[in-house]
Amino acid sequence: MSEHHVIVGDGIAGATCAVTIRKNSDDARITVITNEEEPLYNRVKIKDFAKGKTEEQKVMMHDLDFYEKSDIELMLGTTVVKVEDERKVVVLENGSELKYDKLCYAAGGTPRRLGLQGGDAEGIHTFWKLSDARRIREHAQQSKSGVAIGAGLLGIDIAVVFALNDVDTKYVMRGNRWWREGLSKAGSEIVERGLADLGVECVFFETPKRFLTEGGKVAGLETESGKVIDCDIAGVAVGLNFNLAPVQDSNIKTGEGILTDSYLRTSVPDVWAAGDITQYFDVIQDRINMNGSWVSAKAQGEAAGLNMAGIETEFRHVDTYNINHFPFMVGSVGSIYGDQDAERKYSETEYRRLLFKQGRLNGAVLIGNIAIQAQLKKIIEAKVECYHLAEKLLEPKWKAEDVLEELGATEKAQTA
Ligand SMILES: Cc1cc2nc3c(=O)[nH]c(=O)nc-3n(C[C@H](O)[C@H](O)[C@H](O)COP(=O)(O)OP(=O)(O)OC[C@H]3O[C@@H](n4cnc5c(N)ncnc54)[C@H](O)[C@@H]3O)c2cc1C
Structure with missing residues (x-):
């Protein structure tokens, strides 16, 4: 009987894993489970959609036909709540179980929210899914002033998305520059000028203290120094929590993400991990590493898929x-x-x-x-x-x- 390969997540890592298994095995049974409502889309391009620069169909990568033709079963809008590795089953939200022979866990992360007073008010967005991009685009088109928080690679996307929707945008940072892990002030200044040309004002040395609200909607941000910035839209990008809850009671070892060796094998036989969630042994940097990028997630999906298809493949990657x-x-x-x-x-x-x-x-x-x-x-x-x-x-x-x-x-x- 053919082996059942189950993949949790239909992001670029999970989808690439499924396609790679199919390319290397005609008779494998493959099931991909995602809690999103759409098949694979290009997560990197949702910022172009939110900016108003491209339409939704240009962001989509796989349609339902693709899965049918590839003989891959896709379960949309379906949440995996538990991986029971000893019984080799995944448990779904509705209580049903799916038995697997081999499993790839590619569930990515969920943006953290700022645990501040007013932090759950309407109009404060995080940005990860296509559904977030739809909400942000629609809200930004109706907004006059915005605040973006998070001086990193995703925070800048939010600031630019707001500005390109003609929102008067303030980009609040705790330090003296953008992406302080990556750049000195000299480098940041180039980006700051680029932001200013797009209509984003950088506000340095300000730490968010609480959101001000009116009728349950965001109305402003107060910082630790007492500064108040009025806004009718806000965006927060302060990192991801990896979606580990379903494996928490299993024997799959976790750290910040799922721990794997350089072949993306977890601590449990017949279970691999791929994509942002993977904390793998990096043979180039000689250390345990995590990447948060499209190219890495795709390459990991491919490596995991090859390994699941029985073709031993080490993940060697410079991101x-x-x-x-x-x-x-x-x-x-x-x-x-x-x-x-x-x-x-x-x-x-x-x-x-x-x-x-x-x-x-x-x-x-x-x-x-x-x-x-x-x-x-x-x-x-x-x-x-x-x-x-x-x-x-x-x-x-x-x-x-x-x-x-x-x-x-x-x-x-x-x-x-
Ligand atoms: C706005 C934005 C801009 C970006 N820009 C860039 C860029 O310019 N360059 C770059 O390299 N990277 C960029 N990235 C990051 C890049 O998109 C990610 O690193 C990559 O998509 C991660 O892929 P993944 O498959 O590992 O995870 P994800 O794409 O997060 O996929 C995981 C999937 O699993 C699903 N899932 C989670 N838990 C469950 C569960 N329990 N049951 C079922 N399904 C579940 C999730 O809903 C999700 O669909 C950007 C990301 C965003 C959001």
């Missing part, structure tokens, strides 16, 4: 993340953490920051022309000590092959 709100790109490659860094500002729209760990290139943040991302990725993958070449790596253009040759590391790079 990338790019933002295209401005006339210049903002991007990262690898990790934004290190014990040493080096940076250069080339012009009013060009900047590069390199992060090194124990002498090796660990990652970089780039603003402007980010074509060098591909070369940096090769150096990161090579896992070679190169901090002494930081100035060279800050040169506008170079080829990874030349740098690796200079380091005498070409052979090592090929075998790493």
Whole structure:
């Protein structure tokens, strides 16, 4: 009898896992379960939809026909409440059970809310699902003033979405700059100018204290310093809680997410994890790591799918993340953490920051022309000590092959 592969989550990780199993196994029975109402859509592009720049159908990736033709059973609007690994079943919200032979848990995360007074008022949005994007777009179109909170990669999306819907937008940050883990003030200033050109005003050194409300709706934000910013729409992006509740009573080991080895195997036989929720052993960075990006989730879905289909595949990945709100790109490659860094500002729209760990290139943040991302990725993958070449790596253009040759590391790079 054919094996039953069950996948929790129809985001890019879960959907890619299902498609990969099908490509490698004609007779596997595959079931994908999602608590969303739509089949796979492009989560990255929901910001373009919310901005009013694209229509909903352009965001969709799979239609129901796709699943039928691929012989993948899709259960929409269905929540998995429990994984019982000893009995190899997933329990659904309505109490029914689904038996699996192999399971991929790709349930992603849910945006955290700010636990502040007034934080549940109508008009305070988090941004993760297409349904959120619909609500935000509709509300922003009717709003005059907005507050965005969260000085990171998702907070900036909310601020820009508000501004492009002609909302007078204040972007509140606790520190002196945007994305303080990734950028120095010099780098942030480029982004700040880009935001100002789109109509977003950055407000620094302000910590949200409480939301002001009128008739249950958001009316403003008061900060710890006593500043009051009026608004009729607000958006909060302060990180994700990973959707671990269904596995909490199982033998699947968890940390912040689901713990796996570099093959995305969990602590329980026949159970894999993929996507944002996965806390995996990263063989490039030699540490336990988590990524929150589209390319990583897709690559993990593929690796998990191959492993589930019996094709042993290690997940080796240097992550990338790019933002295209401005006339210049903002991007990262690898990790934004290190014990040493080096940076250069080339012009009013060009900047590069390199992060090194124990002498090796660990990652970089780039603003402007980010074509060098591909070369940096090769150096990161090579896992070679190169901090002494930081100035060279800050040169506008170079080829990874030349740098690796200079380091005498070409052979090592090929075998790493
Ligand atoms: C607005 C926005 C902009 C972004 N921009 C970028 C970008 O520019 N670049 C980039 O690389 N990344 C970006 N990302 C992040 C990227 O989209 C995610 O990293 C990626 O989509 C994660 O995919 P995933 O499949 O792991 O998880 P998800 O896409 O979160 O999918 C998990 C799915 O599982 C479902 N689920 C959860 N629990 C259950 C349950 N118990 N039962 C059934 N179903 C369940 C969820 O509803 C969800 O559909 C952005 C994200 C957002 C929201």
